[in-house]
Amino acid sequence: MNVPTKPNDWSAYPDAKGRFGDYGGLYVAETLMPLVLELDRAYTEAKNDPAFQSELRGYLTHYVGRPSPLYFAERLSQHLGGAKIYFKREELNHTGAHKINNCMGQILLAQRMGKTRIIAETGAGQHGVASATVTARFGLPCVVYMGAVDVARQKPNVFRMNLLGAEVRPVTSGAATLKDAMNEAMRDWVTNVADTYYMIGTAAGPHPYPAMVRDFQAVIGTEARQQIQEAEGRLPDAVVACVGGGSNAIGLFHPFLADESVKIYGVEASGHGLETDKHAASLTGGRPGVLHGNKTYLLQDDDGQILDAHSISAGLDYPGIGPEHSFLHDVGRAQYLTCTDDEALAAFQLCAELEGIIPALESAHALAKLPQLAKEIGPGGVIVLCLSGRGDKDIFTVADALGRTI
């Protein structure tokens, strides 16, 4: 493999073939090729259309509730005794997570393309809820594919989607989790090519999804970059976010890529531990391969069969990762750490107790690395963490893990 060199123009990625260095691309069945190529053209046009951008900004302001605050987590900072910690409060968005930023962009694009039916995949249900929300708002039918295992462990979100008028189809093939839901959504798309828009929830999949989802999520980093300069008069020393597919992370990271003084940390879920076969750390514990339309790091066996991921957080329970993260990992612009289920649980409780914020278990993975990072960067330093979602959805899982009954 070529040894990657650090590019100096991060906005040059992906290239015309949808590649971030060696990663990305478009690996889909021929039936879908005309559709993804059409999507690429339509997205490029929309991106460069001031009317589209202005409409999107309007909905982000008045419906989603942007900009989200950048909050100085004073007690947590004091407790850790190192750098000052700021939370980018994505959990305060409508629907309680960053997912809606992307869904709002994609629903406007789907309408612009004349599509009349929306499909989506979901793991924890956050993207499913965000998809059901925007389809309710714009009056389009929505089918959400969700692994049967996840349907069982995320019942409140299933009910939310139903209330919002979406049909949730449990997927029983494979391990019946997020990757199988994504397979089933692709099967639906290939069957309903004329009218259906596939609303992918993370910065992965065939080009243009990784770039498009990143662009819609980059509002996180763009706001945070401005807000931290207003608060501290300078750029942060580090930014940190959890990474499953990696959409909140790439949204936070991307506007900081050219700021060489800003260290970038992604946190993967290492489940029961990297030494076990129960984790979801694609970069740290996987190797490059092709799945779901893109080339990226994957958890796979020696024969190239995809392995089931494990994380206590359903939103990180995926054996792949967005291709831009694979690229940032290889070129060394971002560092990827890991966090076990137990570390995430401890951070979940600490954040609730010290800051009065119940974080999503996904976000708790990033929180769990703060003691280490705050110490490394030291007093006088500044860290921005993406608090990607709120943890109300996780209280049953957490209670169960702590051996309590609700």
Add this chain to the structure above:
Amino acid sequence: MPTNRIDHRFAALKAENRAGFVAYIMAGDPDLATALDILKGLPAAGADIIELGLPFSDPMAEGPTIQRASQRALANGVKTRAVLDMVRAFREQDIETPVILMGYLNPILSYGFDRFAHDAAEAGVDGLIVVDCPPEEADSLVDALDAYGLSLIRLATPTTDDVRLAVVVRRTSGFVYYVSVAGVTGVKSAEASDVAPAVARVKAASGLPVAVGFGIRTPAQAAAVARVADAAVVGSALVDEIEAAARLNENVTEKVLSKASELAKAVRSARLETA
């Protein structure tokens, strides 16, 4: 050994003025030994070309039937190397029937393109269909396959317009596989009246024979396609037979080969009936 079994077979079919019957089974389903028996029996049952499924954990273009077959094969511990060994064993008795491996890119990428092309050619494989590798991403794979004389069989679909078709047929050989319905394998069925003009279009653009598949389950459907295409592919209907026979503890090989014979007969006689 014929220099190119695929070209040879289509030339022979043309000389006989009939379409070919392409039979698909999944390697290692219901188990490796039985799958090898079935493979060995298919030419005598009337299969002119054989597609052998390479199991994959995430077969995104397959309907439930082939998804389950893939899971059964993987549960049996079937590895890519074992699939190649199956073809090698088949070649001990048959050096004429083309064998095409059909699967997904990641196991091949994981094996290594060059090593895979080398080992597949040596085992007696003639071509490859890689469902999730469109022409845009295929160059390095085609380079490897070319070096060992293997064909990358391309897929054309109802969504492939003329502009796209020119891209699809670049650097291809053997034949083109026309996917007759927008959908996954074994679920929807195509109308023969829609298939005929599509086949003509693909033939004109590629200059290659056209096999049609993805919606053919019955002898009547196979015959209808055989009247307008160079070959008719049946997969899910055979795999369903394997699954049902295994579940009922029947003789799997006998059942599936008998089903294959029925379909082959329908394909072989299709043009005689209309003549």
